[in-house]
Amino acid sequence: MSVSTAPRFVRADGPDKVTGSGRYTADLTLTGALVAKFKYAGISHGRIARLDTSAAKAMPGVFAVLTQDDVPDVRFGPFVQDRTLFARDVVRFEGEVVAAVAAVDAATAQRAVDAIVVEYELLPVVNDVEAALTPDAPLVHPEWASYGAADALVRDRNDASFASIAKGDVQRGLAEAHTVVRSRYVADGCHAAPIEPRAVVAQWEGNKVTIWSSTQVPFDARSGVCETLELPNNRVRIIVPHLGGGFGGKCGFHYEAHVAALARATKRPVRLVFNRREEFVAPDRRREGIVYEFETGVAADGTITARRAKLLIDNGAYTADAGFFSQIAAMHALGPYRIPNARADAHLVYTNHQPSGSVRAPTAPQTCWALESHTDEVARAIGMDPVEFRRLNAVDTGGEGPSGQTYGEIGVQQCIAEATTGAGYGQPLPDDEAIGVAIGWWPSFSVPSGAYVKLDGDGSGQIITGAQECGTGAVMTLRQLAADELGMDAEAFELVYQDTSVAPYDMGATGSQTLFNNGRAVVAAAGQIAEQLRNLAAEQLEASPADIVLAEGRAHVAGTPDRGIAIAELAGIAAGGELLIGHGSGMPPGPPPLVGSSCVGDLGMAAWVAPQFSCHAVRVKLDRDTGVVRVLHVSAAHDSGTIINPVGAQGQVEGAVLMGIGQALTEGTTYDEQGRQRNAALLEYKLQTCADAPPIDIHFVQIDTPDAGPRGAKGLAEAPNVATAAAISNALAQLVGAPVRQLPMTAERVWDAMNQEAQP
Amino acid sequence: MSFTIARTVEDALAAMATGARPIAGGTDLVVGARHGKAPLPSALVAIDRLRELKSCERTADGVSIGALFTHHDIETHPLLTTVYAGLADGSALVGSPATRHVGTIGGNIMNASPAMDTGAPLAVMGAEVELRSLRGSRRVPIEQLWTGPGRTCAEPDELCVAVHIPAPGERANSAYLRLEYRRAMEIAVVGAAAFVALAEDGTIAALRVGLTAVSPTIFTGDLLGQVGRSVADAAAVAAELSSQQATPISDVRASDRYRRHTVGVMARRAVEAAARRAAGETIDIPVNRAIGIGAAS
Numbered sequence A: 001m002s003v004s005t006a007p008r009f010v011r012a013d014g015p016d017k018v019t020g021s022g023r024y025t026a027d028l029t030l031t032g033a034l035v036a037k038f039k040y041a042g043i044s045h046g047r048i049a050r051l052d053t054s055a056a057k058a059m060p061g062v063f064a065v066l067t068q069d070d071v072p073d074v075r076f077g078p079f080v081q082d083r084t085l086f087a088r089d090v091v092r093f094e095g096e097v098v099a100a101v102a103a104v105d106a107a108t109a110q111r112a113v114d115a116i117v118v119e120y121e122l123l124p125v126v127n128d129v130e131a132a133l134t135p136d137a138p139l140v141h142p143e144w145a146s147y148g149a150a151d152a153l154v155r156d157r158n159d160a161s162f163a164s165i166a167k168g169d170v171q172r173g174l175a176e177a178h179t180v181v182r183s184r185y186v187a188d189g190c191h192a193a194p195i196e197p198r199a200v201v202a203q204w205e206g207n208k209v210t211i212w213s214s215t216q217v218p219f220d221a222r223s224g225v226c227e228t229l230e231l232p233n234n235r236v237r238i239i240v241p242h243l244g245g246g247f248g249g250k251c252g253f254h255y256e257a258h259v260a261a262l263a264r265a266t267k268r269p270v271r272l273v274f275n276r277r278e279e280f281v282a283p284d285r286r287r288e289g290i291v292y293e294f295e296t297g298v299a300a301d302g303t304i305t306a307r308r309a310k311l312l313i314d315n316g317a318y319t320a321d322a323g324f325f326s327q328i329a330a331m332h333a334l335g336p337y338r339i340p341n342a343r344a345d346a347h348l349v350y351t352n353h354q355p356s357g358s359v360r361a362p363t364a365p366q367t368c369w370a371l372e373s374h375t376d377e378v379a380r381a382i383g384m385d386p387v388e389f390r391r392l393n394a395v396d397t398g399g400e401g402p403s404g405q406t407y408g409e410i411g412v413q414q415c416i417a418e419a420t421t422g423a424g425y426g427q428p429l430p431d432d433e434a435i436g437v438a439i440g441w442w443p444s445f446s447v448p449s450g451a452y453v454k455l456d457g458d459g460s461g462q463i464i465t466g467a468q469e470c471g472t473g474a475v476m477t478l479r480q481l482a483a484d485e486l487g488m489d490a491e492a493f494e495l496v497y498q499d500t501s502v503a504p505y506d507m508g509a510t511g512s513q514t515l516f517n518n519g520r521a522v523v524a525a526a527g528q529i530a531e532q533l534r535n536l537a538a539e540q541l542e543a544s545p546a547d548i549v550l551a552e553g554r555a556h557v558a559g560t561p562d563r564g565i566a567i568a569e570l571a572g573i574a575a576g577g578e579l580l581i582g583h584g585s586g587m588p589p590g591p592p593p594l595v596g597s598s599c600v601g602d603l604g605m606a607a608w609v610a611p612q613f614s615c616h617a618v619r620v621k622l623d624r625d626t627g628v629v630r631v632l633h634v635s636a637a638h639d640s641g642t643i644i645n646p647v648g649a650q651g652q653v654e655g656a657v658l659m660g661i662g663q664a665l666t667e668g669t670t671y672d673e674q675g676r677q678r679n680a681a682l683l684e685y686k687l688q689t690c691a692d693a694p695p696i697d698i699h700f701v702q703i704d705t706p707d708a709g710p711r712g713a714k715g716l717a718e719a720p721n722v723a724t725a726a727a728i729s730n731a732l733a734q735l736v737g738a739p740v741r742q743l744p745m746t747a748e749r750v751w752d753a754m755n756q757e758a759q760p
Numbered sequence B: 001m002s003f004t005i006a007r008t009v010e011d012a013l014a015a016m017a018t019g020a021r022p023i024a025g026g027t028d029l030v031v032g033a034r035h036g037k038a039p040l041p042s043a044l045v046a047i048d049r050l051r052e053l054k055s056c057e058r059t060a061d062g063v064s065i066g067a068l069f070t071h072h073d074i075e076t077h078p079l080l081t082t083v084y085a086g087l088a089d090g091s092a093l094v095g096s097p098a099t100r101h102v103g104t105i106g107g108n109i110m111n112a113s114p115a116m117d118t119g120a121p122l123a124v125m126g127a128e129v130e131l132r133s134l135r136g137s138r139r140v141p142i143e144q145l146w147t148g149p150g151r152t153c154a155e156p157d158e159l160c161v162a163v164h165i166p167a168p169g170e171r172a173n174s175a176y177l178r179l180e181y182r183r184a185m186e187i188a189v190v191g192a193a194a195f196v197a198l199a200e201d202g203t204i205a206a207l208r209v210g211l212t213a214v215s216p217t218i219f220t221g222d223l224l225g226q227v228g229r230s231v232a233d234a235a236a237v238a239a240e241l242s243s244q245q246a247t248p249i250s251d252v253r254a255s256d257r258y259r260r261h262t263v264g265v266m267a268r269r270a271v272e273a274a275a276r277r278a279a280g281e282t283i284d285i286p287v288n289r290a291i292g293i294g295a296a297s
């Protein structure tokens, strides 16, 4: 389908956002609201020797100062229960919350924060993932063995989650290879950097609390509040006003409980709004740094005989939602290739850095960068064109992937063809330009989800959904699905969403799952109404319900469009009798089987439902005197199944590609020797700007995917972020004459690589 | 805290005589205060309505630019973008369109950041700054204005009213480039300006180079030894001398080693671009985009 001729519709929240009438969390004002501010550790590792809040509490205008002593003593965490709301005894990263203040205004709250006295006994800082796994490394959590954790996790001291995927006999496969290539790569951590820093407002009424929060995952936030403040689900209501971007950075449970606890203690509404530095330093949501080692053997004809990979992932000080990172990173380290003998070992390593957490396709862009850079090294080592090498070795329909999954209809080969053609791969270029190519993949996450649909007496509809919008537009597309099911116009539906007390459960704007799972729920809910409408129409038209067709806002008898009645009229009839209400969830498809492989630390991330594939081909230009790189053109091909809303899909790819360029060239967190971030500001943490955006050609490969979501759609929020940095790396390696082995590939690192300075 | 709005230059001078700090576009002063660089001064006088400081006029020996001329005014001014092209190169790189519409040349030079983008081009062109107070008026060669990072030789009661630039003369022009990692909202990693006058035979008649962000203040040097040599030779020497004489620091943006190398590259390119302009060629503003850092596209 060509994007330009496909139907487009205005997203429901667009006019609000563009005209400035939309309300974000920080815009909310409640009578008598107090301002919250946090006291942060400021150091990376230390034992609290003294914590004295008395001076702060005594200040006029200060209503409450809370520490861990003032909240239930609960350890929490989705995979490892390794943290508490406020630091208890020990602080383990600079952004850890030690105390929280609520005061009449921001200046007073800040003075109170400054008046809190904390003295630390400094502990050794774990600042490096490789050092952290040595036998005599200091432990970030000496009491790790006593923590509660998910059963499947394999943990040992500073290793919070070890995962291994193994198939065949790697030793033999390498021994039989014609050529073996070994590489090492290092990816720095980076950030989601949403433009809206997070905000939380909480207000109690009796024993119930309403929390407005800029979260991507309201139900997750709710369970965090319930767990840490020991409340039942039905007394906590999370509402999300417009969200100013997330990119994964606002997944997880963060500060909702701190603010709710302050509001309870002060008997006033309380409001927390982060500044940019806090947004960089405090949340457990940084894209993880990873150290990679690869070893790949190939036969003389270029087929891969074996691959071994070892990954050390920077978990940071607490595990947050990173528990599954080791297994999904291991999958990305093996890649979408046919490999008879494969083994990837990944360790999620505690350090005294800010905790890692899901940022857009967690672990994938940097692992794809490392693996695909290595793949080009392998192809070059045997004198094969890198694109040809991928055509030969990539997984294909009916073939078996590295974890032992056999794929149904998949489009990776078509993606390679479309992306390289779109980039003009093979054309002669000036000697300071090159085209790099990389392939990537990403799962669809099949999880429970629910929605209601109702049609009112005037024929207008509402979709009441637990789904959360974070800018992707996926929620907006739900209107199209309901409308199609009922033969109505998308504009006839309004969305009621982002409120945990109104709609059924949904996992939230995470894992590219909204359309896949909530779409299924909406289709099921609308299907119930469709059935009601067919029955009603059958009565009115004296026909059998099976013969009623719903189309163009009318119900008519199949074959005789004149024998029909407006759906609005049917809705009016229903309003006087049995109301038109549908509810849906639908059964999420189960995981595909794995054959011939074994997984240690298995969290279900090695068997992918409806996997998505991509190929990016990127033309770059290198300024050889300075190492500065410009991306001139990106050709992105995606198999994400059926594209339901092309204009939304195009926006996802463009945004993700630009984010990928940033990750490739300019976005990376650097630490001082004490493990503190050196560039926690937008001047020094360099996002790409509109002025940097290259032309981006987008190709959707739409094929019939087994077990996909509604109408064969998979997902598209994360997949386009996977392969861009890798493709840029492969272009650069041609110009530099060697790969740049550290991400981001900053101008200075490129220049170092050109001058053969030692690389990490 | 007091805030006065000056309606005349005299209003502004009177307020400054009692200790008020002038605020023009506020893009350094206010943004710096919000970032905790320095608290807002307790007394401010807004000078942004002083029309007489918003002009740009040809004078007998060159051009006078009012202190309130904005970077946008400069990058679109027919005379400045042709005859004083190096200055327009610098202004065109500042921040974003919004920053350029608000930020002024007076604010840029009085803020005295070693990374300012109009400093090096103004210095190589031999600009002078006109400072005025109730006590009188004086002109200071711009290189003598800066005494350290964020420091100038202006007395607290002195208002910068204009920048005067001598006409470059026949077969002479200027250019400015900076190393940047992205194309907007950037700050110079290093930068270099060159003023080149050519003899009739195309050899160098005069050459000055100014460097940004490699020393506590803008660094300038007259390359007298290059007179009579070819542009290519002079550019190579300028590159070498710039790398040698720079005293850059290492920070989160770049190492001193890399800055030392790249400032030479910027200097070479600035000399080449200025020489091409001096020879009558038009190179679009800014040179950064036209011939490139990380290349044009």
Ligand SMILES: Cc1cc2nc3c(=O)[nH]c(=O)nc-3n(C[C@H](O)[C@H](O)[C@H](O)COP(=O)(O)OP(=O)(O)OC[C@H]3O[C@@H](n4cnc5c(N)ncnc54)[C@H](O)[C@@H]3O)c2cc1C
Pocket (backbone or CB within 6 Å): B021, B022, B023, B024, B025, B026, B027, B028, B029, B030, B031, B047, B067, B093, B094, B095, B096, B099, B102, B103, B104, B105, B106, B107, B108, B109, B110, B111, B115, B116, B117, B118, B158, B159, B160, B161, B185, B186, B187, B188
């Ligand atoms: C997002 C952003 C991007 C930027 N990018 C760049 C860039 O790329 N390159 C660059 O060089 N700068 C950049 N800047 C800095 C700034 O915009 C410029 O230096 C601008 O020219 C300052 O002018 P202003 O009128 O806003 O100064 P103000 O902030 O009003 O004043 C700055 C200082 O000069 C003093 N002052 C102002 N006018 C006078 C006067 N007439 N006489 C005496 N003292 C005076 C003030 O008291 C103050 O100390 C950027 C700033 C921002 C916010």
